[in-house]
Amino acid sequence: MATQTLTKPQQSQNVEQKIQQFRELFADAPELGKKALENALHELKSQASDLPPPVESAGRVGARLGKVSELTIIVPLAPGGAKRLRAFLRLLGGNLSQGADKVGTLHTMRFVFFDNDTRLLFATAFDGDWDAYIDDFVAKIPDYLDVIDSAWEGWPGIRSPGAKDYLIKHQITAEGWYVAYPDLTVAEIKRLQRIGKAVDEFLDKVGT
Amino acid sequence: MATQTPTRPEQDQSVEQKVQQVRKLYSDAPELAKKALENALPGLMSQAAEAQASQSEGAGRIGIRLGTISELTVIAPFAPGGAQRLRAILRLLHGNFSAGTKVGTLHNMRFVFLDNDTKFLFATAYDGQWDPYIEDFATKIPDEMDIIFSAFQGWPGIRSPKVKDWIVEHQIPAEGWFVAYPDLTVAETGRVKRVAKAVEEFLDKVGN
Numbered sequence: 001m002a003t004q005t006l007t008k009p010q011q012s013q014n015v016e017q018k019i020q021q022f023r024e025l026f027a028d029a030p031e032l033g034k035k036a037l038e039n040a041l042h043e044l045k046s047q048a049s050d051l052p053p054p055v056e057s058a059g060r061v062g063a064r065l066g067k068v069s070e071l072t073i074i075v076p077l078a079p080g081g082a083k084r085l086r087a088f089l090r091l092l093g094g095n096l097s098q099g100a101d102k103v104g105t106l107h108t109m110r111f112v113f114f115d116n117d118t119r120l121l122f123a124t125a126f127d128g129d130w131d132a133y134i135d136d137f138v139a140k141i142p143d144y145l146d147v148i149d150s151a152w153e154g155w156p157g158i159r160s161p162g163a164k165d166y167l168i169k170h171q172i173t174a175e176g177w178y179v180a181y182p183d184l185t186v187a188e189i190k191r192l193q194r195i196g197k198a199v200d201e202f203l204d205k206v207g208t
Numbered sequence: 209m210a211t212q213t214p215t216r217p218e219q220d221q222s223v224e225q226k227v228q229q230v231r232k233l234y235s236d237a238p239e240l241a242k243k244a245l246e247n248a249l250p251g252l253m254s255q256a257a258e259a260q261a262s263q264s265e266g267a268g269r270i271g272i273r274l275g276t277i278s279e280l281t282v283i284a285p286f287a288p289g290g291a292q293r294l295r296a297i298l299r300l301l302h303g304n305f306s307a308g309t310k311v312g313t314l315h316n317m318r319f320v321f322l323d324n325d326t327k328f329l330f331a332t333a334y335d336g337q338w339d340p341y342i343e344d345f346a347t348k349i350p351d352e353m354d355i356i357f358s359a360f361q362g363w364p365g366i367r368s369p370k371v372k373d374w375i376v377e378h379q380i381p382a383e384g385w386f387v388a389y390p391d392l393t394v395a396e397t398g399r400v401k402r403v404a405k406a407v408e409e410f411l412d413k414v415g416n
Contacts, residue, residue, distance in 0.1 A: 018300050025293045032365040033293070033358030040351035043307075055303030063318075065304060072320050072329070084233045084241075089384040091226045091256050093263025094272055096386040098255045108316065108333045111384035112281045121281065123331050125316045143248040147234075150241030157240045176298040176319030178308040181397060186388045193392060195407055196400030 015045060055177050059130035060164075063174045066182025068107060069130065073122045075170045081151030082117035088147060099144040103136050107186055111148075120152065127185040134164060223256045264385050268338035269372075271381050275390025277315060278338065282330040283322070284378040290359030291325035297355060307352045311344050313394055319356075328360060335393040342372055 019041065026037050058069035077085075089096075089111060100106050107125040114121060126133045137145055138158050145158045152170075156162040184192070227249065234245050267278035286294075298305070298319060308314045315333040322329055334341050345353055346366045353366040360378075364370040392400075 022296055022300065025289075025296050028289055029293055030287070030358050030363075032354050032363075036351040036354030036358065040355055052301070052304045052306040063303060068316070070316075070318050072318060072331075074322065078238075080233070080236055084230075084237055086383055087226075087230050087233050091223075091230050091252065092384070093256075094382075094384055095264045095274060096384050097274070097390075098251070100386040101388065106386065107388050108277075108279075109384075109386040110279050110281065110331070110382040112380050112382045114283055114380050121283075121329065121331075123281075123318070125333070143244040146240050146244030147248055150238050150244070155238075172320050172322065174303075174318040174320045175295060176301070176303055176305045176317075178305045178314065178317040180309065180315050180394045181401070184397070184401070189389055189392065189397060192397070192400040192404045193389060195404040196396075199403050199407060 019045060053182070058128075061168050061171045061173055062130055063177040065177050065179045067127055067185050068179040068182055069126055069128065069133070070174050070177050071122075071124045071126060071130070071133070071171060072174055073167060073171045075120050075122070075155075076153040077113075077118055077120055077151055078153045078155075081153070082113055082120070085111070085120070085148060085151035086113070099141050102140045104140070105133060105136055105186055125179065127187075131164075134167065138163070223253060226256060227253060267336075270376050270379050271338055272385050274385050274387045276335055276393050277387045277390055278334055278336065278341070279382050279385050280330075280332045280334065280338070280341070281380050281382055282375060282378045283327060283380060284330075285327050285361045286325065286359055287361045287363075290361075291321060291328070294319070294328070294356060294359040295321070305352075307349050310348045312348070313341060313344055315394055333387065335395075339372075342375060346371070 022037070026034050029037070053066065055063045055065050058064040058071075062069050062071050064070070092098075096109060096111075100109055103126075105127040107127070109124040110121070112121040112123075113119075142158050149155045149158065154166065156166055181189070231245070234242055237245075264272045264274050267273040267280075271278050271280050273279075305317060305319070308317050311334075313335040315335070317332040318329070320329040320331075321327075350366045354363075357363045357366070362374060364374055389397075
């Protein structure tokens with residue numbers, strides 16, 4: 001529920017009040033931050049009153065803009081987990097396409113080791129609602145998931161009833177989210193790509 | 209240069225040798241992971257062979273790339289008061305950092321607060337090479353960059369000659385990366401979207 005209230009407390013304030021709050025917060029910012037704020041305030045004002053579509057909740061956890069949601073999970077790695085997972089990812093040349101394409105709703109996905117291989121960041125951009133997305137993973141690539149996630153400390157197994165609770169416990173909702181085409185799902189982008197190609201071919205034929 | 213070599217050391221090995229290594233590493237993994245690995249192995253073998261042909265590549269100075277789309281993942285400590293300032297800005301914008309559109313090469317971007325507001329994660333998916341991408345940020349939204357990044361310890365300012373070094377120092381290249389449409393830049397997606405719309409309008413006219 002955290003994400004659904006992201007912006008609520010401030011929504012009743014007017015823009016002027018918010019800008020004032022800002023200036024106060026930036027009073028002890030580094031000089032370059034203060035300067036940049038003054039430069040940008042004009043634009044920020046128009047942005048804040050124009051209200052670009054607000055980031056909403058992706059369901060149980062996570063942020064969503066239009067049709068595209070974010071999932072950001074940070075987990076501690078189990079003993080030996082970093083070594084196993086790294087070997088697995090290298091076997092695939094760092095390219096997770098074959099497995100991930102099967103999910104069908106995944107835009108981007110990354111695995112990043114940090115804090116001396118004791119922690120892992122797993123971050124994705126996906127279509128729609130959290131629960132449906134996790135269910136897709138479970139239904140479509142359960143074995144890949146378990147090969148990967150078993151490197152995570154305490155992972156109960158994707159078929160376990162505790163799997164979603166585990167994910168929620170380690171997911172951190174983004175406070176800021178941007179998507180270039182919030183109205184385009186993966187399926188829609190692929191459809192557009194096919195149309196674009198067909199039109200190119202058509203024009204080639206007409207041209208000759 | 210670290211990113212260009214993530215898979216190099218293994219390139220001379222055959223897929224069978226790599227699979228053998230992965231199996232060995234998984235011998236002390238939890239039972240569910242071992243089982244999942246054996247289930248996934250037949251598919252993995254062909255994937256690994258393909259991966260040797262289409263593995264992720266370097267994104268330039270740091271980060272990895274698949275087709276035309278690269279990843280940037282930065283984790284940095286907040287400056288004192290920085291977390292509070294950044295959160296206020298993101299909330300003013302209702303979590304939607306729509307200035308990202310001006311960069312023109314940005315697919316998605318997230319801001320995540322970590323470890324009790326002491327650290328920060330900034331992760332993007334973007335088109336092409338690292339250096340021009342950072343330069344795009346610097347020329348197109350310099351003030352927005354300074355407002356946000358002055359929340360971090362040691363940020364030298366987007367106009368500083370040291371800014372790229374700061375980013376490189378805090379960027380961690382991903383070990384695994386997936387993009388659903390690796391050959392579509394942000395600009396190309398916009399183009400096919402327009403083409404598809406024109407086609408629909410055309411078909412509507414032809415239809416009546």
